[in-house]
Amino acid sequence: MLRILMIGDIVGRPGRAIVRDKLSFLRKKHEVDFVIANGENAAGGNGITEKIAQELFISGIDFLTMGNHVWDNKDVFNFIDTENRMIRPANYPTGPGKGYQIVQLETGLMIGILNISGRTFMLPLDCPFKVADEIIQKIGSKTKVIIVDFHAEATSEKIAMGWYLDGRVSLVAGTHTHVQTADEKVLTNGTAYITDIGMTGPSNSVLGIDKNKVINKFITQIPVRFEVAKGPAEINGILVDINESTGKAVKIQRIREST
Numbered sequence: 001m002l003r004i005l006m007i008g009d010i011v012g013r014p015g016r017a018i019v020r021d022k023l024s025f026l027r028k029k030h031e032v033d034f035v036i037a038n039g040e041n042a043a044g045g046n047g048i049t050e051k052i053a054q055e056l057f058i059s060g061i062d063f064l065t066m067g068n069h070v071w072d073n074k075d076v077f078n079f080i081d082t083e084n085r086m087i088r089p090a091n092y093p094t095g096p097g098k099g100y101q102i103v104q105l106e107t108g109l110m111i112g113i114l115n116i117s118g119r120t121f122m123l124p125l126d127c128p129f130k131v132a133d134e135i136i137q138k139i140g141s142k143t144k145v146i147i148v149d150f151h152a153e154a155t156s157e158k159i160a161m162g163w164y165l166d167g168r169v170s171l172v173a174g175t176h177t178h179v180q181t182a183d184e185k186v187l188t189n190g191t192a193y194i195t196d197i198g199m200t201g202p203s204n205s206v207l208g209i210d211k212n213k214v215i216n217k218f219i220t221q222i223p224v225r226f227e228v229a230k231g232p233a234e235i236n237g238i239l240v241d242i243n244e245s246t247g248k249a250v251k252i253q254r255i256r257e258s259t
Contacts, residue, residue: 132148
């Protein structure tokens, strides 16, 4: 049985700090084989740098997915083409980086990891459903274990994707909204699903951002410079048990660890 820990969008320094302090404990406690994290907000809440990516790998993350903030920090262009442990949404226009990757564990097991972005209330990208079809067809002959990070805003689009891919992938995990949902389940044909795995970042915040600045913007409608909040942090994510032979999920459960 393969156990994967997937943690939600890492936000700024507090998110990185709690990963550094708690991830090793979580890996041992839950006997985790592989850790995936969404890192699109890891650098000050916007994008990622090579230094920060390496910091996260050293902290125990095995693989990074991204999202709509992938290009926000220009340093990403210096390493995304050569870093095989990181992907960006596959339905973005042709450009730097990869949209999927096949990773081989020390046991020899191959894991396919796919990153796609939603289109509802987001950028008008290529159809995520069709792109998912194309990639799954490419990698399905190489591995039965396929993990999908669907970085999307609308719950309906995420749920639709879960059912669309049910039985063809091991996990469809939603990211982007930074709020963990309580709808984790194994779908009819063996795909684990959750609408959003949540955020890894400041607890006393609005989606990781200084709450007072966000409140002020809502009240005044005057633009403000958002800053990552300080204070205690939390890790939100999921544990998924997958049958290595069939690629079917056996169990999914939410986790939350705080400072």
